[in-house]
Amino acid sequence: MDASLQICKIKGIPIRLHFTMLIFIPVMFLFFMMNSPPIGFNNVDMTTKYLLSASATFLLFLSIVLHELSHSFFALKYGTKIHNITLFIFGGVAMMEDIPKEPRKEMQIALAGPAMSMLIGAFFLVIYVFLKHLGVFSPVRLLAASMSTLNFMLSFFNLIPAFPMDGGRLLRAAFACRMRFVDATKKAALVGKIIAVVMFVVGLMPDPAALMRGEPAPPMSPFLSLIAILIFIAATEEENATRIFSALEHVKVGDVMRRGDQAFVSADMTVEDVLEKMASERHTEYVVVNTYGEPVGSVFFRELKEIQEKREHKISDFIKPIEVVSSEDIALDALKHMLREHKDIFAVVDDEGKLVGAVTKKDLIASSELIAGKMK
CATH class of the missing domain: 3.10.580.10 (CBS-domain)
Structure with a gap:
């Protein structure tokens, strides 16, 4: 049974919604409702809070789609077939037939997503600065601040040099300039695993703020540890897939x-x-x-x-x-x-x-x- 549903096509690329997005959408809505600016809207009246949270959830969803479309358009430019873009609870994935092994091409494809997120962040930042310059404190200004912050965060997070983030592919492309593609993948995967282990440990460390107050200290960020586990698994799978694919590419x-x-x-x-x-x-x-x-x-x-x-x-x-x-x-x-x-x-x-x-x-x-x- 297919776990995702096609919701539209953009330039011939199917956009699919994974069932985990049924969790992501309400969670992000509550996230915006409960958090303070510049990300959330807990400092406004209830009606405005609902409207801003719904708008921010939709715009974040759209930002992720644009991020993945940027990867896809550059991949299409180099002749790579795009099967679909699937949106998961932790973001989106462009399902490509094969990633070009030329370091320059992989770098351009990998950079396209973070660059788009930067552009979106800059667009909303301009709106925020313009409204602030006018002295206007409006819901649009709060929404612009939130979208600018989140898109910059999305861009920087994706540049972490670990699979499946774009930074992992950039690191592999850099290694591939000096060694075989399969060896470059192995080294990049190792770096990603080390980063994942560090993230996992940091996520489970006692909250320093609670320790300073002399209170029982919960883990700093269990969610960070969960992401670390997913990164470690993704790095292992990327390494295994590349080894298998490289071995079979010249075999009948x-x-x-x-x-x-x-x-x-x-x-x-x-x-x-x-x-x-x-x-x-x-x-x-x-x-x-x-x-x-x-x-x-x-x-x-x-x-x-x-x-x-x-x-x-x-x-x-x-x-x-x-x-x-x-x-x-x-x-x-x-x-x-x-x-x-x-x-x-x-x-x-x-x-x-x-x-x-x-x-x-x-x-x-x-x-x-x-x-x-x-x-x-």
């Missing part, structure tokens, strides 16, 4: 596919026969073929184990659709397609369209680990 599907009986089951086989074959060969997915040796679907252990009471039924009653790739296709492209379409197995054909094997997500990842080990 035919070099890593399964062949013969290890790849196929007949549509005439029973559920019991296939389960026994899976147990014997220790595979959990197969391409299903008809009597002519043509692929007609796929079958998975996770589904079959749920229908063991139908062990005598033919497997053709339970097959799933199957996609076909060429043995000459690049293995990395096949893996990206699997990840994008949430597939686990493809049938593989040769140049003449004859079925020659099957390739699974597990095969591709396992092969990448072996190749990466040889490359060290």
Whole structure:
């Protein structure tokens, strides 16, 4: 089930709302209601407070979209396909086909987001200064102060040199000027992990203000520690993904596919026969073929184990659709397609369209680990 909903398209790029934004929107509304200027509006009457908080929540949402669109437009300029922009509780992510490995291009794509946030912050700062110069204390002036402050904060936070922030990609691009892309990613990920550990410890340290007052001191910022955990996980995932992708970018599907009986089951086989074959060969997915040796679907252990009471039924009653790739296709492209379409197995054909094997997500990842080990 898809956890996000498309709300619009901008320049052909789908903008999707993740279900966690259902938490983010009311939380930010309350945040603006409860906090003091220059971020919040707790110093005005209730009606104005509601209006300003709703407006600020919408404008912050729009600012995040513009931040991600800036990344996307620069990526499109360099030929990278943008699948969508998804807005999460902690911000937005532009889902790109692939980030250019040229350091200059990655730097420009990474800088585009913080630069847009800076521009938005400067725009609202001009409005604030103009109204202040006129001596006007109005709701618009409070809103401008809040949006200016938050966009500058968004820009600076994203420049922290740790994945998944833009600063992590800038750091990788700087390293990549002097070493291989995969090694640059490894070093940038290490820096990000160190920063995450420091943030985690700082977040759990006793509040110094409470200590100075001689009161019981709660943790300084549990939310900062939570962000640190997410940064550490993101750095690890970026490193692993880059290692896998780099290992497969010059490998063909035919070099890593399964062949013969290890790849196929007949549509005439029973559920019991296939389960026994899976147990014997220790595979959990197969391409299903008809009597002519043509692929007609796929079958998975996770589904079959749920229908063991139908062990005598033919497997053709339970097959799933199957996609076909060429043995000459690049293995990395096949893996990206699997990840994008949430597939686990493809049938593989040769140049003449004859079925020659099957390739699974597990095969591709396992092969990448072996190749990466040889490359060290």
